[in-house]
Amino acid sequence: AHGAVFVRQAKAAIEGGAFHNDVVCVGTRECLLYHEQAFEDVAAMQAAVRAAAEGLFEPAFVEIKAADLPLADAVSSYLFNSQLL
Numbered sequence: 676a677h678g679a680v681f682v683r684q685a686k687a688a689i690e691g692g693a694f695h696n697d698v699v700c701v702g703t704r705e706c707l708l709y710h711e712q713a714f715e716d717v718a719a720m721q722a723a724v725r726a727a728a729e730g731l732f733e734p735a736f737v738e739i740k741a742a743d744l745p746l747a748d749a750v751s752s753y754l755f756n757s758q759l760l
Contacts, residue, residue: 682715683715685714686715688712688750693750696713697756698753698755699755704732706735711739
């Protein structure tokens with residue numbers, strides 16, 4: 676079934692100051708850019724998005740690793756609170 680996908684934000688992200696998911700994740704069209712620590716279960720999130728998108732588009736997932744961008748820096752910079760072009 677196509678439609679909305681509800682995914683649990685990671686407790687670590689919430690405790691790290693990501694009070695909204697757009698502080699650790701941004702999506703435009705078929706691309707979802709997210710921090711490695713954004714979701715409790717990344718594999719389940721990807722599976723749910725793929726299932727919702729089936730027959731419509733192929734999702735492109737881009738994960739930013741914590742080693743490249745610590746969660747605290749992601750939250751303080753608001754990098755994900757933007758728009759992908």
